[in-house]
Amino acid sequence: MAEILQLVDAIRRLARRGATSALERTIAKSRAEDIAAAMQHLAPAQVKLVFDRITDDEVAAEVLTRVDNPGLEVLVEHLPFERLVQLLDLMEVDDEADVIARLPEELRTRVMAAIEGEDKEHVEDILAWPEDSAGGIMQPVAFRLNENTTCREAIAALHEQQEDLEMIFYIYVENDAGQLVGVTSLRALLTHPPSTPLKEIMATDVIAVTPDTDQEEVARQVSRYDLLAIPVVDEHRKLLGIVTIDDVVDVIREEAAEDMMLMAGVGEDIDALSGGVLQSTRKRLPWLIVTLCGGMIISEIFNRFQTGTPALVVLAAFVPVMIGMGGNVGIQAATITVRNIAMDRVAAGGTLALIRREAGVGLTMGVFFALVLGTFAALRYGDPRMGLAIAGSGVVQLTVAASVGTLVPLAMQRLGVDPAVATGPFVTTGIDLIGLTLFFSLASAILHMPPIL
Amino acid sequence: MAEILQLVDAIRRLARRGATSALERTIAKSRAEDIAAAMQHLAPAQVKLVFDRITDDEVAAEVLTRVDNPGLEVLVEHLPFERLVQLLDLMEVDDEADVIARLPEELRTRVMAAIEGEDKEHVEDILAWPEDSAGGIMQPVAFRLNENTTCREAIAALHEQQEDLEMIFYIYVENDAGQLVGVTSLRALLTHPPSTPLKEIMATDVIAVTPDTDQEEVARQVSRYDLLAIPVVDEHRKLLGIVTIDDVVDVIREEAAEDMMLMAGVGEDIDALSGGVLQSTRKRLPWLIVTLCGGMIISEIFNRFQTGTPALVVLAAFVPVMIGMGGNVGIQAATITVRNIAMDRVAAGGTLALIRREAGVGLTMGVFFALVLGTFAALRYGDPRMGLAIAGSGVVQLTVAASVGTLVPLAMQRLGVDPAVATGPFVTTGIDLIGLTLFFSLASAILHMPPIL
Structure with a gap:
């Protein structure tokens, strides 16, 4: 982080001063990954300026691969078409497909017409699958050999493969029908007698998607x-490509961020610094409407209760703390549940244990809350019944809150919806509705006011 | 996921029926990783039963490495000491250190006394560093060679290293003083003439921690x-060990989960299914006290306002929706900010842009909210001034909410606190306090009620 910010500062300073050759030197000694990261923090004019100062084509291609929007938009708008095609050609094919998928539609069509040969085919293979599927993130190349190949022949084959396979993690082994039947490692090739056929040293229990x-x-x-x-195979177990762990790292980071965003009802608004205000608002608004509708119903519940008893004003004063506590307890329970589901920790039959436990936590917190707030209410208003009403409602409210917080994501999972989807707004609104109705009902019973329902 | 649940079901069924040999067969054909995952869902007696049926020592060691608490506690309590030491000896040294670190203190001391030789030293090296540092997660071994070694010699050295280095990602190159000066790959060894010294084919720009x-x-x-x-080096750039990407994947998953938990004020309560209710309550309670104190202050704000005007009851009816909307908008802004900080997307000087943007989103949502709710209030109560009061407050409330949601995590970062730490409770309580005070002040001004502050 620190080094990126230093680089950003250096670029800004040099760009302002127009110190072209110093800028070129700074860029030449920076890694492509850092240049791309720095671009996120630069103005469009500076993004262009920096990119033009990159002298190494490999570095330029790598920067293009890694730069986020709107940096990529700025760059492709500015790049001559021929240069873009040339840089795309230097990329690994999965990166190439990824960049092409992010191009404006018209440009994408032109690029697809311009690229050629094997690459074109591979890019088409990848683009044919959804972005978030194994097909959409795979490299449609893998080092594969027939099962009868010997270790010596395998090493010789490796020597010939200079270009395409930047990182060879595993050597995939196929039978004569071209089906994936085993996997072995570079190290196994080196540590077995040269005449050993691969089928004798391969592991046959291959995990594939x-x-x-x-x-x-x-x-x-x-x-x-x-x-x-991990190898990607078709229905006949023919090897289509591989997904490598570095891409998986990106997936895990994205998915974790996505869960958090979904839960808060923010959608995929993580590119917070670039998108427009209206665009972001549109993504977040639907979940607020849930809260809004809930709130309007609550105001009606208040109205039913509008009988003019003096206790009402006192009770109303405790509505915010009831809602606040209920909301927090509910979100705590919901967060626990969403993460447990995401991390495969909720087993069949384990849901009941989770609900029981969370309700237990809610009850315990409710008792604590009831003692503190009930005492406060009784002393402040000199009326033990008021204290009792607040305390009783508090216990019920937090137990309900914890249960609702657990049930909403579990129900979403049961319905086949990602449990993180706006669990937050649903949970808080649900708790407000149930909790306040209970609060007023219980309080009016204890305080001998007319029932509201 | 599905396959784990199937395995859990199969184990439960066979254990209930006492079908020992069928259970043994099921376990024999399951992967260690799946057995460990299944144990998370089994009762202690079944965890023991399953572990006793594992016949392959390598698999047993792997299961022990991967099983979470309380499974590990159940197993070590039940395992004969000699067997435990024997299984530890089969583990990779970083896994061994990890398991030892998770043992009950007394047992840990006994184990440390019992293990011997190089392993003991390596385990001590790892345990000397905090669990969440590079030292605490590194493997204190790495394949390293002198820079003058030729490719041929390097390959020969690799042949000899049968045991220790399960996965060789990179070959680290040292100078005569034992300092890390370069890195190369197995593939580079194979694709260069055998007499080439490593210093000619190595990359010198090594990223290290x-x-x-x-x-x-x-x-x-x-x-x-x-x-x-990634290599771990000391202050003299001597290679101490490496952290491999598979361990990094675990770190990323943990950290993302941790951020989400911290934000909701749940602490490290992700082991939700195992910990006790009281223990969980203790972790979550502190942040609820924040809400509780805020709520008591709010009830006093209400009291200042308790002048008996009929409009109060109507206004009070809109408090829940104000709080609910404010809370959701605040949490949305806070979630965006926390994730952006965690993902290094907030640059120096970029904070202002983020605040401006989030406040803009809040304002936009506020205008929408004000139109809907203001119209509703005006029509419902036949009083345009009521509508105006609600609408004006709504705009202010959501703009404030979005700003507070952005400022709290940014302030935490400035103070050197993890921005995720209970951002949720702080944000919602802060918004309730500021928002309701503004709400009542504005509403009483518009409705010509006595001012409350």
Whole structure:
């Protein structure tokens, strides 16, 4: 982080001073990853300026791969078409497909017409699958050999593969029908007698995914089995490509961020610094409407209760703390539940245990809350019944809040919806509605006021 | 996920029926990772039963490495001491240190006395560093060679290293003083003439961390530069060990979960299914006290306002929706800010842009909210002034909410506190306090009621 900010500062300073050759030197000694990260913090004019000062084509291609929007938009708008195609050609094919997928539609069509040969085919393969599936993130190349190949021949084959396969994690082994039947490692090749055929040194129990597997499931498999790459196979178990662990790392970071965003009802608004205000508002508004509708119903519950008893004003004064506590307890329970579901920790039959436990936590906090707030209310208003009403409602409210917080994400999962989807607004609004109705009902019973329901 | 639940079901069924040999077969054909995952969902007696049926020692060691608490507690309590030491000896040294660190203190001391040789030293090296530092998660071994070694010699050295280095990602190159000066790959060894010395084929620009680097920073570097392993060096640039990407994947998953938990004020309560109710309550309670204190202050604000005007009851009816909307908008802004900070997206000087943007989103949502709710209030109570009071307050409330939601995590970061730390409760309580005071002040001004402040 610190080094990126230093780089940003240096670029800004040099750009302002027009110190072109110093800027060029700074850029030449920076890594492509850092230049791309720095671009996130630069103005469009500076993004262009920096990119033009990159002399190494490999670095320029890498920067293009890594720069986020709107940096990429600025760059492609500014790049001559021929240069863009040339840089795309230097990328790994999965990165190439990724950049092409992010281009404006018209440009994407032109680029697809311009690229050629194997690359074009591979890019088309990737683009044919949804972005968040194994097919959409795979590299459609993998080092593969027939099962009868010997270790010596395999090493020789490796020597010939200078270009395409930047990182070879595993050597995939196919049978004569071209089906994936095993996997072995570079190290195994080196540590067995040269004449050994691969089928004798391969592991046959290969974990693989299909191209339509969701990227989150791919990440889960790679992480669970500590793999460096996972093969993607078709229905006949023919090898289509591999997903490598560095891409999985990106998936895990994205998915975790996404869960958090979804839960707060923010959608995929993580590119917070770039998107427009109206665009962000549109993404977040639907979940606020949930709260808004709930709030209007609550105001009606208040109205039913509008009988002019003096106790009402006192009770109303405790509505914010009831809502606040209920909301927080509910969000705590919901967060626990969402993370547990996401991390595969809620088993069949384990949901009941989770609900019981969270309700227990809610009850315990409710008792604490009731003691403090009930005492406060009784002393402040000199009326033990007021204290009792507040205390009783507090216990009920927090137990309900914890239960609702647990049930909403569990119900979403049961319905096949991502449990993180706006769990926050649903939970708080649900708790407000149930909790306040209970609060007023219980309080009016204790304080001998007319019932509201 | 699905396959784990199937395994859990199968184990439960076979255990209930006492079908020992069928259970043994099921376990024999399951992966260690799946057995460990399944144990999370089993009762202690079943955890023991399953572990006793594992016949392969390597698998047993792997299960022990991967099983979470309380599974590990159940197993070590039940395992004969000699067997435990024997299984620890089969583990990779970083896993061994990790398991030892999780043992009850007395047992840990006995185990440390019992293990021997190089392993003991390595485990001590790891345990000397905090759990969440590079030193605490590193493997204190790495494949290293002198810079004058030729490719041929390097390959020969690799042949000899059968045991220790399960996965060789990079070959680290040292100078005569034992300092890390370069890095190369297995593939480079194979694709250069055998007599080439490593110093001619190595990259000299090695990214490295020190043992006290925080694991989150390690993860960030590995992810930013797409590394498979990152070397850990001391102040003299001597190689102490490596952190591999599979461990980094675990760090990223943990840290993301941690941020979400911290934000909701749940602490490290992710082991939700195992911990006790009282223990969980203790972790979550402090942040509720923030809400509780805020709520008591709010009830006093209400009291200042308790002048008996009929409009009060109507206004009070809108308090829940004000609080609910404010809370949701605030949490949305806070979540955006926390994730942006965590993902290094907030640059120096970028905070102002973020605040401006979030306040803009709040204002936009406020205008929408004001139109709907103001119209509703005006029509429902036949009083345009009531509508105006609600609408004006709504705009102010949501703009304030979005600003507070952005400022709280930014302020926490400035203070050197993890921005996720209970941002949720602070944000909602802060918004309730500021928002309701503004609400009542504005409403009483518009409705010509006596001012409350």
